[in-house]
Amino acid sequence: MISAQNWSDAHTLWAFQQVGxxxxxxxxxxxxxxxxxxxxxxxxxxxxxxxxxxxxxxxxxxxxxxxxxxxxxxxxxxxxxxxxxxxxxxxxxxxxxxxxxxxxxxxxxxxxxxxxxxxxxxxxxxxxxxxxxxxxxxxxxxxxxxxxxSTGMRLEEYVDSIGDPRLVLDMLVGAQQRLLLYPELGFTIAQDVPDDVVAAYERLRGAGFISRLLAE
Missing domain, CATH: 3.40.50.620 (HUPs)
Structure with a gap:
């Protein structure tokens, strides 16, 4: 079951992960x-x-x-x-x-x-x-x-195109983990990550959306 809080957090990550x-x-x-x-x-x-x-x-x-x-x-x-x-x-x-x-x-x-x-x-x-x-x-x-x-889709449209809501949230969490880890590993430039994005990531991770996480 994906809760209302999970979806709210997913929207927060989705918005941050798009550069605009x-x-x-x-x-x-x-x-x-x-x-x-x-x-x-x-x-x-x-x-x-x-x-x-x-x-x-x-x-x-x-x-x-x-x-x-x-x-x-x-x-x-x-x-x-x-x-x-x-x-x-x-x-x-x-x-x-x-x-x-x-x-x-x-x-x-x-x-x-x-x-x-x-x-x-x-x-x-x-x-x-x-x-x-x-x-x-x-x-x-x-x-x-x-x-x-990118395609410019809204999160709901992307979920519909993939057909697996939980997988999409797993991918969002995995993408956010990489954004946090990769600057220290020298793979990307450093970027400011707002506190609300970090909090959303941590809640989703704690809720079990972890299949796309890297081992730390």
Missing amino acids: HEPRPCSVGIGLGSHDLGVADATVDLYRRGMFPLVVFTGATSRTTEGRMPKGEAEHYRERALELGVPASVILVEPNARNTGENIRFSRSLLDDQGVHVSSILLVSKPYEERRAYATARKLWPDVEVVSA
């Missing part, structure tokens, strides 16, 4: 691999709006995607984009990354190898990964402007 950037034209769009094909859809939408001339899809497989995306997350994203009418000539695929840091580093290396000059990147991720994607890119690629975006 207004999408603007960038050198390249980078769709970060995951279980969610909505990331590919959002990347296509931004491409159609003229936000970037070139797309990189990045991602191998993980325990949550190997069954649904056996060709690799980036390749399934590419296929989705082609189905939606994006020209193959503007899509690059990075098939090896297995975490957000590798998404950024391997995409940067791929673009360097292709001779693409990059002054700004528009990162497209799941809604609850916007802030970590931004913080990771700022740490690993500090000389470019970073804009973070």
Whole structure:
């Protein structure tokens, strides 16, 4: 049973984990691999709006995607984009990354190898990964402007799209844990985390939404 307090806390994390950037034209769009094909859809939408001339899809497989995306997350994203009418000539695929840091580093290396000059990147991720994607890119690629975006869904819409409310809350808690831990590990830039966000995270963690937590 998910209580009213649980949902209130989930909304607090959801709001914090989205950066609130207004999408603007960038050198390249980078769709970060995951279980969610909505990331590919959002990347296509931004491409159609003229936000970037070139797309990189990045991602191998993980325990949550190997069954649904056996060709690799980036390749399934590419296929989705082609189905939606994006020209193959503007899509690059990075098939090896297995975490957000590798998404950024391997995409940067791929673009360097292709001779693409990059002054700004528009990162497209799941809604609850916007802030970590931004913080990771700022740490690993500090000389470019970073804009973070997602599908723009409300929490309720995202829960409906996934079909598993408890899993979504577990993922929110796991994402927040990483936002708290990763600066100390050198994976992301440090960010101010409001007290109410920390309190919401701790209540959800105490309520048992822990399947996506890292061992500490």
